[in-house]
Amino acid sequence: MADAQLDVVGVGNAIVDVIAKADEALIERLELSKGTMTLIDSDDADRLYGEMGAGIETSGGSAANTLAGIASLGGAGAYIGKVRDDQLGGVFSHDIKAAGVDYRSRPATEGESTARCLIFVTPDADRTMQTFLGVSVMLGPDDIDPEAIGDAQITYLEGYLFDRDEAKEAFVKAAELAHAAGRKVALSLSDPFCVDRHRASFRHLVEGHVDILFANHDEITSLFETDSFDDAVRQLVGKVDLAAVTRGAEGSVIVTADQVIEIPAEPVASVVDTTGAGDLYAAGVLFGLTQGFELENAGRIGSICAAEVISHYGARPETSLSALVKEKLG
Amino acid sequence: MADAQLDVVGVGNAIVDVIAKADEALIERLELSKGTMTLIDSDDADRLYGEMGAGIETSGGSAANTLAGIASLGGAGAYIGKVRDDQLGGVFSHDIKAAGVDYRSRPATEGESTARCLIFVTPDADRTMQTFLGVSVMLGPDDIDPEAIGDAQITYLEGYLFDRDEAKEAFVKAAELAHAAGRKVALSLSDPFCVDRHRASFRHLVEGHVDILFANHDEITSLFETDSFDDAVRQLVGKVDLAAVTRGAEGSVIVTADQVIEIPAEPVASVVDTTGAGDLYAAGVLFGLTQGFELENAGRIGSICAAEVISHYGARPETSLSALVKEKLG
Numbered sequence: 001m002a003d004a005q006l007d008v009v010g011v012g013n014a015i016v017d018v019i020a021k022a023d024e025a026l027i028e029r030l031e032l033s034k035g036t037m038t039l040i041d042s043d044d045a046d047r048l049y050g051e052m053g054a055g056i057e058t059s060g061g062s063a064a065n066t067l068a069g070i071a072s073l074g075g076a077g078a079y080i081g082k083v084r085d086d087q088l089g090g091v092f093s094h095d096i097k098a099a100g101v102d103y104r105s106r107p108a109t110e111g112e113s114t115a116r117c118l119i120f121v122t123p124d125a126d127r128t129m130q131t132f133l134g135v136s137v138m139l140g141p142d143d144i145d146p147e148a149i150g151d152a153q154i155t156y157l158e159g160y161l162f163d164r165d166e167a168k169e170a171f172v173k174a175a176e177l178a179h180a181a182g183r184k185v186a187l188s189l190s191d192p193f194c195v196d197r198h199r200a201s202f203r204h205l206v207e208g209h210v211d212i213l214f215a216n217h218d219e220i221t222s223l224f225e226t227d228s229f230d231d232a233v234r235q236l237v238g239k240v241d242l243a244a245v246t247r248g249a250e251g252s253v254i255v256t257a258d259q260v261i262e263i264p265a266e267p268v269a270s271v272v273d274t275t276g277a278g279d280l281y282a283a284g285v286l287f288g289l290t291q292g293f294e295l296e297n298a299g300r301i302g303s304i305c306a307a308e309v310i311s312h313y314g315a316r317p318e319t320s321l322s323a324l325v326k327e328k329l330g
Numbered sequence: 331m332a333d334a335q336l337d338v339v340g341v342g343n344a345i346v347d348v349i350a351k352a353d354e355a356l357i358e359r360l361e362l363s364k365g366t367m368t369l370i371d372s373d374d375a376d377r378l379y380g381e382m383g384a385g386i387e388t389s390g391g392s393a394a395n396t397l398a399g400i401a402s403l404g405g406a407g408a409y410i411g412k413v414r415d416d417q418l419g420g421v422f423s424h425d426i427k428a429a430g431v432d433y434r435s436r437p438a439t440e441g442e443s444t445a446r447c448l449i450f451v452t453p454d455a456d457r458t459m460q461t462f463l464g465v466s467v468m469l470g471p472d473d474i475d476p477e478a479i480g481d482a483q484i485t486y487l488e489g490y491l492f493d494r495d496e497a498k499e500a501f502v503k504a505a506e507l508a509h510a511a512g513r514k515v516a517l518s519l520s521d522p523f524c525v526d527r528h529r530a531s532f533r534h535l536v537e538g539h540v541d542i543l544f545a546n547h548d549e550i551t552s553l554f555e556t557d558s559f560d561d562a563v564r565q566l567v568g569k570v571d572l573a574a575v576t577r578g579a580e581g582s583v584i585v586t587a588d589q590v591i592e593i594p595a596e597p598v599a600s601v602v603d604t605t606g607a608g609d610l611y612a613a614g615v616l617f618g619l620t621q622g623f624e625l626e627n628a629g630r631i632g633s634i635c636a637a638e639v640i641s642h643y644g645a646r647p648e649t650s651l652s653a654l655v656k657e658k659l660g
Contacts, residue, residue, distance in 0.1 A: 054428040054429045055421075056386050056388045057387035087443070094379060094382070094384070096384075098383050098385075
């Protein structure tokens with residue numbers, strides 16, 4: 001096996017976030033499912049955008065946020081995700097390159113427009129996401145860059161992309177290429193509703209192709225159809241090499257064949273917007289794993305990165321995570 | 331004269347800001363004129379965007395920011411400014427309507443794209459702006475909505491728009507309509523370089539058509555070709571009914587035929603990004619004037635609004651200015 005040129009290559013959506021403050025009454029009136037991600041079509045996107053307050057636009061996409069975090073930590077990352085050749089596609093492409101990530105996808109010249117995620121941030125810092133996936137979801141096996149996959153220690157797959165058969169095929173292709181090159185495959189479950197919609201496929205992917213699993217409490221209990229977090233954690237053992245499961249303010253748990261390590265959350269003076277918390281936690285853990293940190297410290301780095309991103313609006317770091325981790329971990 | 335339905339109608343550029351942090355070395359390497367606004371073409375916009383860090387996009391435009399501020403203060407405002415029917419045009423239109431401003435312009439279906447302003451914010455909170463005006467600058471006399479002008483106590487013109495003859499004609503038309511309806515005309519000089527380029531036209535506009543003038547130190551001394559601020563202020567008397575001249579951290583001065591009122595700056599805990607300071611100062615003063623506040627209090631409201639906008643990234647208020655002014659002015 002050749003030395004890896006890259007630490008992590010991400011495969012996921014390519015989305016521009018539209019962030020606006022919202023009060024609880026608006027979430028109720030629009031009948032949104034608070035705190036979750038809902039897929040919407042182009043008409044709903046226009047309608048809901050019309051109901052939103054004045055916003056800021058900033059690049060997002062779950063795995064793309066993770067790769068931006070890895071770059072800010074000093075890791076070498078690449079990204080595969082689809083935009084159109086439109087203005088928002090230009091914004092996404094610019095931002096991920098400016099973040100220091102090697103962006104491997106060319107903009108599509110036809111099809112729907114670049115994906116947008118309308119993010120309503122309530123005063124409790126919770127975020128309710130309404131996503132128009134546009135061209136992003138058209139990612140298929142042909143978009144998987146074998147060179148990038150072979151070059152990376154870890155291929156990181158974004159569960160949100162898992163709604164179309166072509167994307168599932170792309171994931172399996174990426175996983176097989178990674179394993180053939182002696183590399184590891186990581187997956188983020190992304191969303192409990194997405195897990196509900198595709199439980200069998202996710203179980204098949206996790207059990208057959210995934211070495212490292214990221215999930216939160218709701219996703220992991222949904223995957224194993226249990227109410228018990230401890231039961232879900234027990235079921236993980238043997239199915240993956242390592243699972244990192246987040247529990248919001250209670251921190252996270254890293255599970256391996258012979259260890260269950262509890263990781264505390266990093267204290268935050270003021271939580272502003274929780275968008276990107278899971279994405280940046282994954283960035284920290286993946287960076288820690290690829291740099292050979294002990295598991296507990298990899299988890300701590302994840303907590304530090306998540307704490308930075310929830311202290312401001314937007315799902316990507318605003319400060320150098322590398323400097324922040326040096327300061328906190330010593 | 332009929333009662334005014336609107337407090338202020340703004341006529342200006344319709345721009346989406348692209349904001350990124352930059353260090354001093356980048357400003358030097360790109361040979362940018364720090365702290366000012368430079369007009370750039372489409373190629374330069376692409377080149378400079380490529381050199382920028384990851385950014386956030388947020389609606390801007392000088393007079394548009396002012397109108398958003400007036401709406402946040404509780405005033406009734408309308409806006410005239412040109413976008414294309416593209417994604418950034420959609421962002422501008424959405425944001426100004428969501429801010430509570432009656433947006434009177436339809437997107438153009440041909441011509442250049444919606445204007446973008448690349449804003450490099452240095453660690454000293456100064457902003458260096460590189461503006462691709464796109465379709466925004468195509469505003470001409472036909473775009474002036476006589477109904478809005480007749481309905482508004484004050485028509486507020488943005489000096490930045492003053493680079494093309496059609497825009498100059500549009501300004502004169504708007505001013506004549508306003509005066510015919512018994513209304514007042516205000517002008518912001520916007521930029522010392524713009525004043526340099528068009529000094530004779532600006533002098534003609536100010537002396538023949540403007541009742542209320544907004545400027546900063548550099549603009550007003552450029553207009554009257556003097557090194558002395560006091561001399562410039564003396565020259566204002568008799569040419570306009572009222573001039574409000576800002577001096578950064580030193581506050582501002584309101585000048586009338588028989589008064590020179592010094593207004594202190596509002597203290598700010600941490601200045602993050604000075605973009606929009608002048609625009610929001612103008613919002614406060616215009617709101618104060620249209621609501622019948624005494625001049626000193628109109629100036630104070632201007633200072634309070636400017637202080638809010640420089641305490642965060644972006645050129646539009648993030649909090650209710652109405653509530654803020656109630657809290658500060660009592």
